[in-house]
Amino acid sequence: MAKEMSEKDILSEENLKISKALRDLSDIEEKLEKIDEQVNKYRISITEPVFEERYNIIANIPNFWKTVLQTHPEFSDFIPVSDFKFLDLLKNLKVVMLSSTDFSITFQFDELKESNFPAQTLTKTFKLTKDITKLKYTSKLTDEQLEDMQEFGFLTSEPIEITWPSDYDSINPNKISMKTDKDFKQNYRAGMKTVFAWFNWTGLKHGKEFPNGDGFANLFMEDIYPHCLKHYIVAKRDIEDEVGESDSEVEEDEEELEGFNIDAINEDEQNKEPSQKKMKI
Amino acid sequence: MAKEMSEKDILSEENLKISKALRDLSDIEEKLEKIDEQVNKYRISITEPVFEERYNIIANIPNFWKTVLQTHPEFSDFIPVSDFKFLDLLKNLKVVMLSSTDFSITFQFDELKESNFPAQTLTKTFKLTKDITKLKYTSKLTDEQLEDMQEFGFLTSEPIEITWPSDYDSINPNKISMKTDKDFKQNYRAGMKTVFAWFNWTGLKHGKEFPNGDGFANLFMEDIYPHCLKHYIVAKRDIEDEVGESDSEVEEDEEELEGFNIDAINEDEQNKEPSQKKMKI
Incomplete structure (x- = not known):
């Protein structure tokens, strides 16, 4: 001293x-x-x-979100292929920033009678917290992960009630029971991975709910929603390329895209990175 | 029809x-x-x-820029090692945004008598243009590069007069001549690669002036200047790690860093990327 x-x-x-x-x-x-x-x-x-x-x-463009989601390069990593049938019913989607960290995502689904899937509009809200005492299970998290969560925060969300399609009755956690189903565990886990389980995601039960639910939410907030026009154009082009120019359906697609200043969008896309980097503080 | x-x-x-x-x-x-x-x-x-x-x-922190530039992971890729002796003389540095694309960089050099290098303050201005007819040499550019330059623009700059250190007399383009120097071409090219030649960079003579002069300018504008505090802290830590804790010089370094909220800076650094991505349009 x-x-x-x-x-x-x-x-x-x-x-x-x-x-x-x-x-x-x-x-x-x-x-x-x-x-x-x-x-x-x-x-x-x-x-x-x-x-x-x-x-x-x-809202006036049929299949807009279906087109975006079906061709998005990362979207399909988060959910099983069987979910796409229901995501195709997405009539509209909205992300609202509630603060610089918190946001809500609203999904407007059309009905699908054959699956007893009703038209439903659901808003799921995501909030950043640094309070790790809220976590219900921490066994799957390393000390380093916990420290990072405490320092930089992590997303949490309230569960949202959603009607599952009848196609998923055998894996729907509200319909299966440990007592009656012999493959309960396996079915429960399969259900946990569907997009419907994501609406139940809390961010507090690592390893025991929809996996990477915050990554899925961030994908909508950071990329899919702000860049949806770019994704739509890219998707339309891909579809044109696949079908080939002689197809009459394609000509219609091109017609539709005529009013669209594709170059302006691409230019914006390419200019964005540097101009954003420019003023990074 | x-x-x-x-x-x-x-x-x-x-x-x-x-x-x-x-x-x-x-x-x-x-x-x-x-x-x-x-x-x-x-x-x-x-x-x-x-x-x-x-x-x-x-301006009140001795060797601030020397510390930042000497340890910056990419900075040394742009210039020969022999330049560092003179960049160590950098007393202060300023980047000013003139618009969302144009900017100026001001270098305030201290003198180095033994190299006949005077104290000098130089401001180099960079402007984005899409006019590729300004280019003086295009033979080193592909058609695709030219198209990109026309579409997204490219940086240009006016040459700036700078006094070179006498150490570089043999490669200083103002002092060597094709008539008297037998290794003229080789020396000219060596000179062209030094930071002093960068002050002469125009962006219009690809392959015939300081290489990647726009990349060097952007490095200051996008990274070194806005993130200089982060780089300084990292550099100081690296120096501490290298010297070892028993050295008395180190204790002085730690003393200096005491007032500094290092965690706040690191936290900012880690939080920045996602929050920037968040609202990318």
């Missing part, structure tokens, strides 16, 4: 000045963080009305 | 509605592009005064 004291005592005028400068730099960093948040809020506030307008336009 | 007309004629009410919706989506995309630019401008306007404040603080 004595040694430390004496070292502090002999700090020269110059060293004190440097220490002060480094503390000031730390304050600057905090200011830049706040600016980042402020810019995010500003972006949300001016983007929201345009997204709202877009939402109403997309 | 007749066929096309008849096809257009039979477009159903529904198809007309879809065509209209797709044109409307195209307008939405343009609006989102403008929002992106507007957000960028807003970010620049509120970041600029904080960067100005930071600039004045850094």
Whole structure:
């Protein structure tokens, strides 16, 4: 201790000045963080009305979300193939930013009579928390993961009631029972992996609910929703390429796409990364 | 033609509605592009005064930029090792955004008497253009590269007068001559690769001036300048790790870093990517 004291005592005028400068730099960093948040809020506030307008336009384009989701490169990693039949019923989709970290996703499903699947509109809300004491199961998490969750936060969500299609009766957790089903565990696990189980995802039961539910939510919020036009155009092109130009259906597709300034969208896409990077703080 | 007309004629009410919706989506995309630019401008306007404040603080920290540049993972890829002796003289550095695409970088060098290198402050300005007719040499560029430059733009810059250190007399393009130097070509090329030749970079003479001069400029603008605090902290840590804890010089370094909220900076760094991605349009 004595040694430390004496070292502090002999700090020269110059060293004190440097220490002060480094503390000031730390304050600057905090200011830049706040600016980042402020810019995010500003972006949300001016983007929201345009997204709202877009939402109403997309409602007039049949199969818009089906087209986007079926061809999205990562979407299918999250759910079983059998789910696509029901995701094709998605009439419209909306992501609303509630703060710079929290958001809600609204799904508007059409009905599918043969599957006893009713038309239903569901809003699932995702909130960031740093409170790891909320976690119900932590056995599947490493100490490092827990530390990261405490430091940077993790997404949580309330379960949402959703009517499952009758196709899934044998794996629907509300319809199967440990007592009557001999393959209960296996069926329960299969059900847990469907998109319908995701609506029940809480973020608090790692290893015991829909896997990577936060990744699925973030995929909608970060990519699918903001970039849906780009994905739609890419999907339409892919479909055209696959069907071949002689098909009359394709000509119709091209007709539909005529009013669309594809170049403007691609240009935007390519310019976006650098211009975003530019002002990264 | 007749066929096309008849096809257009039979477009159903529904198809007309879809065509209209797709044109409307195209307008939405343009609006989102403008929002992106507007957000960028807003970010620049509120970041600029904080960067100005930071600039004045850094002026009080000896070897700040030397520390950052010497340990930056990519910086050394752009210049020869012999340049570092002179970059160590960098007293301060400033990047100013002139628009969402154009910027200037100001270098404030201290003198180095033994190299006849005077104290000098230089500002180099970079502007984006799409006018490829300005290019003086295009033989090193592919058709695809030229198309991209025309579509997305490329950086250009006016040459800046800089006094070279006498160490570089044998490769200094202002001091060597094709008539008197037998290794002229080789020396000229070696000179062209030094940071001093970069100040002469125009962006119009591909293959005949400082290589990847726009990449070097972008490195300062996108990474080194906005993230200099992070780089400084990482560099200081690396130096501490290398020297070992018993060294008294290190204790001084730790002392200096004491006032610094390192965790806050790291947290900001890790949180930044997702929050930026979040609202990507």
